[in-house]
Amino acid sequence: MATMHYPTASLKPHKNEVLQSGHLWIFSGALQQAPRWIEAGGLVDVKSATGQFVARGYYNPNTDIAIRILTRDSEEAIDSDFLRSRIRHAVQLRSVFDPQQTSAYRLINAEGDGLPGVIVDRFADILVMQIHTMGMELMRAQLIEALMQELDVKGILLRNDTQSRRREGLEVEEPVVVAGEVPSQVTILENGVTFLVDPWQGQKTGFFLDQRDKRAALRKYARGKRVLNCFSYTGGFSVYAALTSHETSVTSVDTSASAMALAHQVFTHNGLEPERYEFLIADVFDYLEDAQQRGEQFDIVVLDPPAFAKTQSAQAQALKAYRRLNLLGMQVMRPGGILLSCSCTGVVGLDDLLGILAQDAQRLNRAVQLLELYTHGVDHPINLAMPETSYLKAVFCRVN
Numbered sequence: 001m002a003t004m005h006y007p008t009a010s011l012k013p014h015k016n017e018v019l020q021s022g023h024l025w026i027f028s029g030a031l032q033q034a035p036r037w038i039e040a041g042g043l044v045d046v047k048s049a050t051g052q053f054v055a056r057g058y059y060n061p062n063t064d065i066a067i068r069i070l071t072r073d074s075e076e077a078i079d080s081d082f083l084r085s086r087i088r089h090a091v092q093l094r095s096v097f098d099p100q101q102t103s104a105y106r107l108i109n110a111e112g113d114g115l116p117g118v119i120v121d122r123f124a125d126i127l128v129m130q131i132h133t134m135g136m137e138l139m140r141a142q143l144i145e146a147l148m149q150e151l152d153v154k155g156i157l158l159r160n161d162t163q164s165r166r167r168e169g170l171e172v173e174e175p176v177v178v179a180g181e182v183p184s185q186v187t188i189l190e191n192g193v194t195f196l197v198d199p200w201q202g203q204k205t206g207f208f209l210d211q212r213d214k215r216a217a218l219r220k221y222a223r224g225k226r227v228l229n230c231f232s233y234t235g236g237f238s239v240y241a242a243l244t245s246h247e248t249s250v251t252s253v254d255t256s257a258s259a260m261a262l263a264h265q266v267f268t269h270n271g272l273e274p275e276r277y278e279f280l281i282a283d284v285f286d287y288l289e290d291a292q293q294r295g296e297q298f299d300i301v302v303l304d305p306p307a308f309a310k311t312q313s314a315q316a317q318a319l320k321a322y323r324r325l326n327l328l329g330m331q332v333m334r335p336g337g338i339l340l341s342c343s344c345t346g347v348v349g350l351d352d353l354l355g356i357l358a359q360d361a362q363r364l365n366r367a368v369q370l371l372e373l374y375t376h377g378v379d380h381p382i383n384l385a386m387p388e389t390s391y392l393k394a395v396f397c398r399v400n
Contacts, residue, residue, distance in 0.1 A: 083142055
């Protein structure tokens, strides 16, 4: 095989140790010499201070993360064959899903699948892709071609509408079909439960795939109980709870009228009568305060809010929001009730969330039993050397 030749970037002394552990990011401060005469997003070889090959990745001089690593093999070219190999490896992991029971999952999870800067979600025979970095943007056409070659799907929708693209010097774009056809609504199965997904305008790529195992876990607690699902979106936790028993009462609260309308449809598709359940369009914090004043009591409370912070500088504000939210949630719970508290805020760790739950319980003079802990599902693998890419925490506990 011919030797690959790419522009080079050299590291400062002792800066390659973290890369040897499996980390995929090189920060600008670690570079002794940046690559020259290269466009943002271009491929580079990374060499140690003594000149040895360390890794190959793509470079952006305009971001704190200067280089994102794609391979540590000096003989591996970054081309269509490389992308197809990584996609095949990702597909193999997702073969754990029975397509008769689950037809939607994250297909490519950025760094977790060795393709930093890109995520791809599968909804039945439709793919929704998001590109977050300049390096992957330059490989857009190759990525799309590789996905179509490796997967039997009817269409690919590109959702480059996230504000995070601006940090990379990329435009925020309107969703666009880049292969085949993509309908306005897709029907999927998750653990045998039917959901309707809006891939064009739905939050994230249309559905919160990372909560699949948590929704399934809720079933064993919900039968015959009074359930409150806060930040319910299209009713994921709600429909799982409602399906456990005709005696189960479910109240869903969210600010989005369109999400609530879709939740009604989801209930109907699963043989449930929406009019038997409560769907409230309201601010969750306001609702919980009013419910507490009215003396409302629930057996199960699900708190699954959006991220309260995007940056480290906003961590204190996020912690304050989680503290208030969980305190309100506990105040509307019957003794012995089950609280599912979730956080998708990356700068808030599991220890932070557990500490908040303990502090809130102490403030209310209530005891909390920790029952179950969840992070990411199997389709959201995390590179063990990159704990900063882990974001999801979910805690089941009993509040006595």
